Amino acid sequence: MKKILILFAHPAFQKSRINKILIRGLQNMEGVTFHDLYQAYPEMDIEVKVEQKLVEEHDILIFHHPFYWYSSPAILKEWQDLVLQHGWAYGSGGNALKDKLFLQILTTGGELKAYCQKGYNRFTIRQLLTPFEQTSNLCQMIYLPPLVVHGTFSISKEVVMLYKKHYLELLEGLRDEKINLADLESKEYFNEYFNVN
Numbered sequence: 486m487k488k489i490l491i492l493f494a495h496p497a498f499q500k501s502r503i504n505k506i507l508i509r510g511l512q513n514m515e516g517v518t519f520h521d522l523y524q525a526y527p528e529m530d531i532e533v534k535v536e537q538k539l540v541e542e543h544d545i546l547i548f549h550h551p552f553y554w555y556s557s558p559a560i561l562k563e564w565q566d567l568v569l570q571h572g573w574a575y576g577s578g579g580n581a582l583k584d585k586l587f588l589q590i591l592t593t594g595g596e597l598k599a600y601c602q603k604g605y606n607r608f609t610i611r612q613l614l615t616p617f618e619q620t621s622n623l624c625q626m627i628y629l630p631p632l633v634v635h636g637t638f639s640i641s642k643e644v645v646m647l648y649k650k651h652y653l654e655l656l657e658g659l660r661d662e663k664i665n666l667a668d669l670e671s672k673e674y675f676n677e678y679f680n681v682n
């Protein structure tokens with residue numbers, strides 16, 4: 486069984502509608518460590534050694550967050566800046582993340598159709614996520630496509646529940662190695678694996 490570390494970042498969780506539903510129950514899931522960064526570090530004073538040890542103890546690293554300004558909330562950038570040290574994450578002797586899987590769970594206000602060259606947001610989600618993809622690559626991780634919940638302002642609770650079901654299937658599938666990673670290679674989004682937009 487693979488061990489999964491979810492780094493969750495939502496700076497206004499008390500106002501959350503979508504992520505509140507998505508994360509319910511994850512704290513008790515076998516093989517999954519749910520780590521709420523803003524709860525652990527309300528002042529953003531990230532403990533580097535604690536975080537590095539946590540990462541070392543897991544096989545799969547997930548960043549789960551709402552999309553903020555075409556990226557992640559600030560604490561995840563801070564986490565990367567501090568935790569991904571030279572000689573640990575990359576560079577000479579920096580093999581701590583080698584061969585671990587990396588992916589993101591995202592919620593976005595923008596609809597899927599807004600994320601294309603001719604759309605309102607002009608770029609695809611995958612284009613906007615390239616800094617994460619290349620960071621994962623530099624750290625010798627295996628990058629998997631993101632699971633994205635689009636259109637959060639108008640989405641119904643029923644559809645959010647459907648994504649939640651797929652999120653749990655994704656976690657179980659990766660944990661129990663039931664998902665063939667080769668099937669994901671051609672996919673832009675993890676959503677396609679479950680045949681949802």
Ligand SMILES: Cc1cc2nc3c(=O)[nH]c(=O)nc-3n(C[C@H](O)[C@H](O)[C@H](O)COP(=O)(O)O)c2cc1C
Nearest residue numbers: 501502503504551552553554555592593594595637
């Ligand atoms: C500061 C801020 C920045 C945001 N930036 C984006 C963005 O770049 N693209 C987008 O599609 N939605 C953006 N949104 C919308 C959020 O992604 C959306 O409200 C969130 O995913 C909904 O999840 P929640 O109900 O758990 O808060 C932004 C929201 C805030 C508050």
